Amino acid sequence: MLRIVFGLILSFLAQVGLQGQNLEETFQLGKTNFLLGNDQTASLALERAIFFGQGKYDAEAFEMLGQIANRASQFEQAARYFGSATQTAIDEVVIGRNTLFKASAQIRNEDFQLALIELLGMSDALPDSLIQAREFLLGVSYFNIQNFTDSRIHFRQAIPPEAKNRMAQIDSLFNALESIKHPDPKKAKLMSIFLPGLGQFYAGDIKNGLNSLLLTGGFFTIGFIVAINYSLVDAMVAVVPWIQRYYVGGYNRAAGIAENKKKSKQDKVYQAILQTAVPN
Amino acid sequence: MKSIIFLCLLSSTLQAQLIDDNHYSGLYHHPVEPVKYQAAKNNTNEIQMVFSGLFLFYKFAFSSQDFNKCTFHPSCSEFGLLAVKKHGALLGMLATLDRLQRCNGMSPELYTIDPERMLLIDHP
Numbered sequence A: 001m002l003r004i005v006f007g008l009i010l011s012f013l014a015q016v017g018l019q020g021q022n023l024e025e026t027f028q029l030g031k032t033n034f035l036l037g038n039d040q041t042a043s044l045a046l047e048r049a050i051f052f053g054q055g056k057y058d059a060e061a062f063e064m065l066g067q068i069a070n071r072a073s074q075f076e077q078a079a080r081y082f083g084s085a086t087q088t089a090i091d092e093v094v095i096g097r098n099t100l101f102k103a104s105a106q107i108r109n110e111d112f113q114l115a116l117i118e119l120l121g122m123s124d125a126l127p128d129s130l131i132q133a134r135e136f137l138l139g140v141s142y143f144n145i146q147n148f149t150d151s152r153i154h155f156r157q158a159i160p161p162e163a164k165n166r167m168a169q170i171d172s173l174f175n176a177l178e179s180i181k182h183p184d185p186k187k188a189k190l191m192s193i194f195l196p197g198l199g200q201f202y203a204g205d206i207k208n209g210l211n212s213l214l215l216t217g218g219f220f221t222i223g224f225i226v227a228i229n230y231s232l233v234d235a236m237v238a239v240v241p242w243i244q245r246y247y248v249g250g251y252n253r254a255a256g257i258a259e260n261k262k263k264s265k266q267d268k269v270y271q272a273i274l275q276t277a278v279p280n
Numbered sequence B: 001m002k003s004i005i006f007l008c009l010l011s012s013t014l015q016a017q018l019i020d021d022n023h024y025s026g027l028y029h030h031p032v033e034p035v036k037y038q039a040a041k042n043n044t045n046e047i048q049m050v051f052s053g054l055f056l057f058y059k060f061a062f063s064s065q066d067f068n069k070c071t072f073h074p075s076c077s078e079f080g081l082l083a084v085k086k087h088g089a090l091l092g093m094l095a096t097l098d099r100l101q102r103c104n105g106m107s108p109e110l111y112t113i114d115p116e117r118m119l120l121i122d123h124p
Helices: A002-015 A023-036 A039-052 A058-071 A075-088 A092-108 A112-120 A128-144 A148-157 A164-178 A185-194 A198-203 A206-229 A232-277 B002-019 B046-061 B076-087 B089-102
Strands: B112-114 B119-121
Touching: A023 A039, A023 A058, A039 A058, A058 A075, A058 A092, A075 A092, A092 A112, A092 A128, A112 A128, A128 A148, A128 A232, A148 A164, A148 A232, A164 A232, A185 A198, A185 A232, A198 A206, A198 A232, A206 A232, A206 B046, B046 B076, B046 B089, B076 B089
Parallel strands: none
Antiparallel strands: B112 B119
């Protein structure tokens, strides 16, 4: 009896043409949800389309998955998706665009050297807009590894040749950048090697300089007292490891403080360069 | 037709995201934010307040001038304060002495590694 009932139900369903969602519809569902910002639903549909699609949807779906990962600030994952998109795409422009997205995600993940490898390996036979975006990203990458010479060249190339005002602005900003020499981390380190705390004073951190001076000076005093009252060997064994610890820590910290101060000054110029060089 | 419209939309959205300089503005400089030590908060008695004060003084005057080479997470000073808070002054100090003797990184197989900090995890 049960078999007959099931048979009837199945026959009815077959008659009314009830059928499951096909792969094309799944992919379209993923696209629509991606555009609407429903990232979780979009991811599920797109991953399904990639798995069952036998390569038909890969490039487009990986690109959208990369964007979804970008929106979630998962930049490493995003770079992987864009990398898969470049490997599965056929069109040169799509490959170029996804390479730029991959490099962009790597920059946001602070993998500047990896981004440089991607960008420098790109084809030159691309539309101007992509070439300008590539030059802009090269400028960003070189700047963040403190190669300002190459950064200037690429930021200039990101600007159309007719925009001479912007070019001049970039030049003057990089000239301003080169004039930022104070505080010099090496000088701060040497000063603190000569006298603990001096490098911090030079870098403008008075509190830290006093701290370093008093701490190292205190241990020197203790070492001197021990050497007078007991012996030089006792002083070496008991106090020198402490002096070494805070003396070395102090001059490395002086270099770090100077580096941070200098970067703060350079950062202001960097923000202005970004505003000037960003492609329209 | 639908596909072409979609591709146009997608392309313009993605292009805008790619060249938006705001994405790169925070990259170059990372301002040093003051460290807030959670271990020194929520003291429930005077002993805990005294130890928290000693801990903060050590962090400010000594630890700030030191190398940054911890083997464990939490660091020995934080471990000491947490141990005093958890077990009381006497047992807490004994636990800290024990930790100081173990703080050499010679037996990493005995501890779980914190993958974010790449330090050995050892709570009191």
